[in-house]
Amino acid sequence: MKIFNALRISLFAIVASVSLLSVAHAENALKMELTANKVVKNAEGKVSYLPVSTAPTGTVVQYKATYTNTVNxxxxxxxxxxxxxxxxxxxxxxxxASAQASIDGKNYADIPLMRKVDGKMVKVPYSEYRTLRWNIRLLPAKKSAAVSLNTIVE
Known part of the structure; x- marks a missing residue:
């Protein structure tokens, strides 16, 4: 499984999906760095993250995006x-944990997503989630904020 190609495709989609809701900011005000790391737990339960470009089915991979405000x-x-x-x-x-999720990339709601099945509200399986969104209310001048999600290689 090639993580690098999926990461490169995702990077393009991520850059295209960042939106500044307040106007009057320079085009270069925000820098984003995306990493993919294998999530490894040792016998004591301590978690470590190792860079990954390929991984077999079942591997947990964390995608982490760090957004840096480059202006004053x-x-x-x-x-x-x-x-x-x-x-x-x-x-x-x-x-x-404040992320919202979407199964169609357009409509977002708090996690866990719910839907009605046979008149009952049930959780949407995580495997159906296609995008996650975070609202960062304030990113101070020259500071960074990071968001991440964990995935499993299918």
Whole structure:
């Protein structure tokens, strides 16, 4: 499984999906860095992250996007979106927990997503999630904010 190609495709989609909700900011005000790391737990349960470019089915991979405000002015109301690559399944782990999810890339709601089945509200399986979105209310001048989600290689 090639993580690098999925990461490169996702990177394009992520850059295209960042939106500054407040106007009057320079085009180059925001820099984004995306990493993909294999999530490894040792016998004591301690988690470590190792760079990954390929991984077998079942491997947990964390996508982490760090957004840096490069100007001397705060950025308000920043919405950032991370797509889940088609060869990956979201596993429910996200940071910060304030993320919203979508199964169609258009309609977002708090996690867990719910839907009505046979008259009852049930949770939408994480495997159906396609994108996650975070609203960063304030990104101070020259500061960074990071968001991440964990996926499983299918």
């Amino acid at each position: 002015q705060d950025i308000n109301d920043l919405a950032v979106t991370l797509p889940i690559p088609t060869n990956m399944a979201f596993n429910g782990e996200v940071t910060p």
